[in-house]
Amino acid sequence: MKFNIEGKTALITGADSGIGKSTAGFLVDEGVTIILSDRDQEALNETIKELKETRKDAKIFGITADITKNEEVKALAKKIKDDFGGAHIVVNAAGARGAAGDFLSLSDDDWMQTIDVDLMGAVRIARAFIPQMQELNWGRMIMIASENAYQPYEEESPYNACKAGIINLSKCLSRSYSKENILFNCVSPAYVKTPMTDAMMEDLAEERNCSVDEAVAWFVKNKRPHIAMERRGKPEEVGSTIAFLCSEHATYINGANIRVDGGAVESAF
Structure with a gap:
């Protein structure tokens, strides 16, 4: 199945490993220009090298940015617009487990550090790149949530709350911008x-x-x-789902959350 997104440009955050790296492999095979972003340039270079080993003509680039720093996110968006004309696709795979432990043991700083990465990071990325998609009149934004949003684990309360917030944020954005041909969806992995x-x-x-x-x-x-x-789970089992949501075969999927969890969430809903 061809995804019909050849020639598009995609930004993937948290892209030097795991789900972000796997997603990059699927999208570059569809002829998408890929910009990988994470905090470590050396790790990005290694990921690019690995991806290009079997894809000699692949267009893959790396730009460092810390999603907890608004100025770095804005600089990332400016560089992608200046160098590539803007991002049609954004996959926000950057995240961290953050502070974990008994609820009463977690401080305000523990909570805020987790929120800064897992929720506000997504907010900053969306705010920076939606205008590019508006100008391009085409966009796909995929946010990585988690089974924890539906089935929270007691030792991970900040992470649970942030991932539930990601799903709500994505739904909110899907209602605001879908008329401009920009679709927003979440993918919720479990123990990948x-x-x-x-x-x-x-x-x-x-x-x-x-x-x-x-x-x-x-x-x-x-x-x-x-x-x-x-x-x-395997990263590629999640990456393939993300790539499909970026494709022209998913034009009526908007504001959805797709669980890729091996059946981990006990409830049907």
Whole structure:
């Protein structure tokens, strides 16, 4: 299936690994010019090198930016407009687990640091790039939420709240700008193999004095027992869904949240 988005330009934040990196691979295979953004230029360069190893003619570029800094987000938007004419597609995959622990142990600073990345980061990106999509009269913005928005885990209250906010924000924007041919959707993964969950598993392995593989198996069984497929998800299983939502085959999907969770959310709704 051809996605009919050849020649479009896409920005992917949080793109040096995991879901962002996987999404870049799918979109570049469709002839999309890709701008990867994250905080570490060296990591971006390595990701670009890996993606180009099997895609010699791919148009992939890297621009560093910290989504917690509004001036850096505005500078990123200006550079993309000046150098590429603007972004048709934005995939906001940047995020962090943030502060975790018992609710009463978390301070205002813990909450605000998580909100600054996971919710306000998305706000800043949307505010900077919607005007470009308006000028182009075509846009797709995909925000990465989480199963935690529907099925919150008690030790991750700031992250839970932010991801629920992401879904609400995306729905709000879908009502505001769809008449301008700009579509907004969310994708909610569950326990996918990413650097964030890798770090969690390394900490768990140390805590339990076991291997990382044993920690993953224990975590799936004891902390994510509702994952019907009984395994961690793969980044490409999420990236392919995101790429489809960016395509011309998804023109009537707007304001939606697609769960890619292996059945992790116990409720039907």
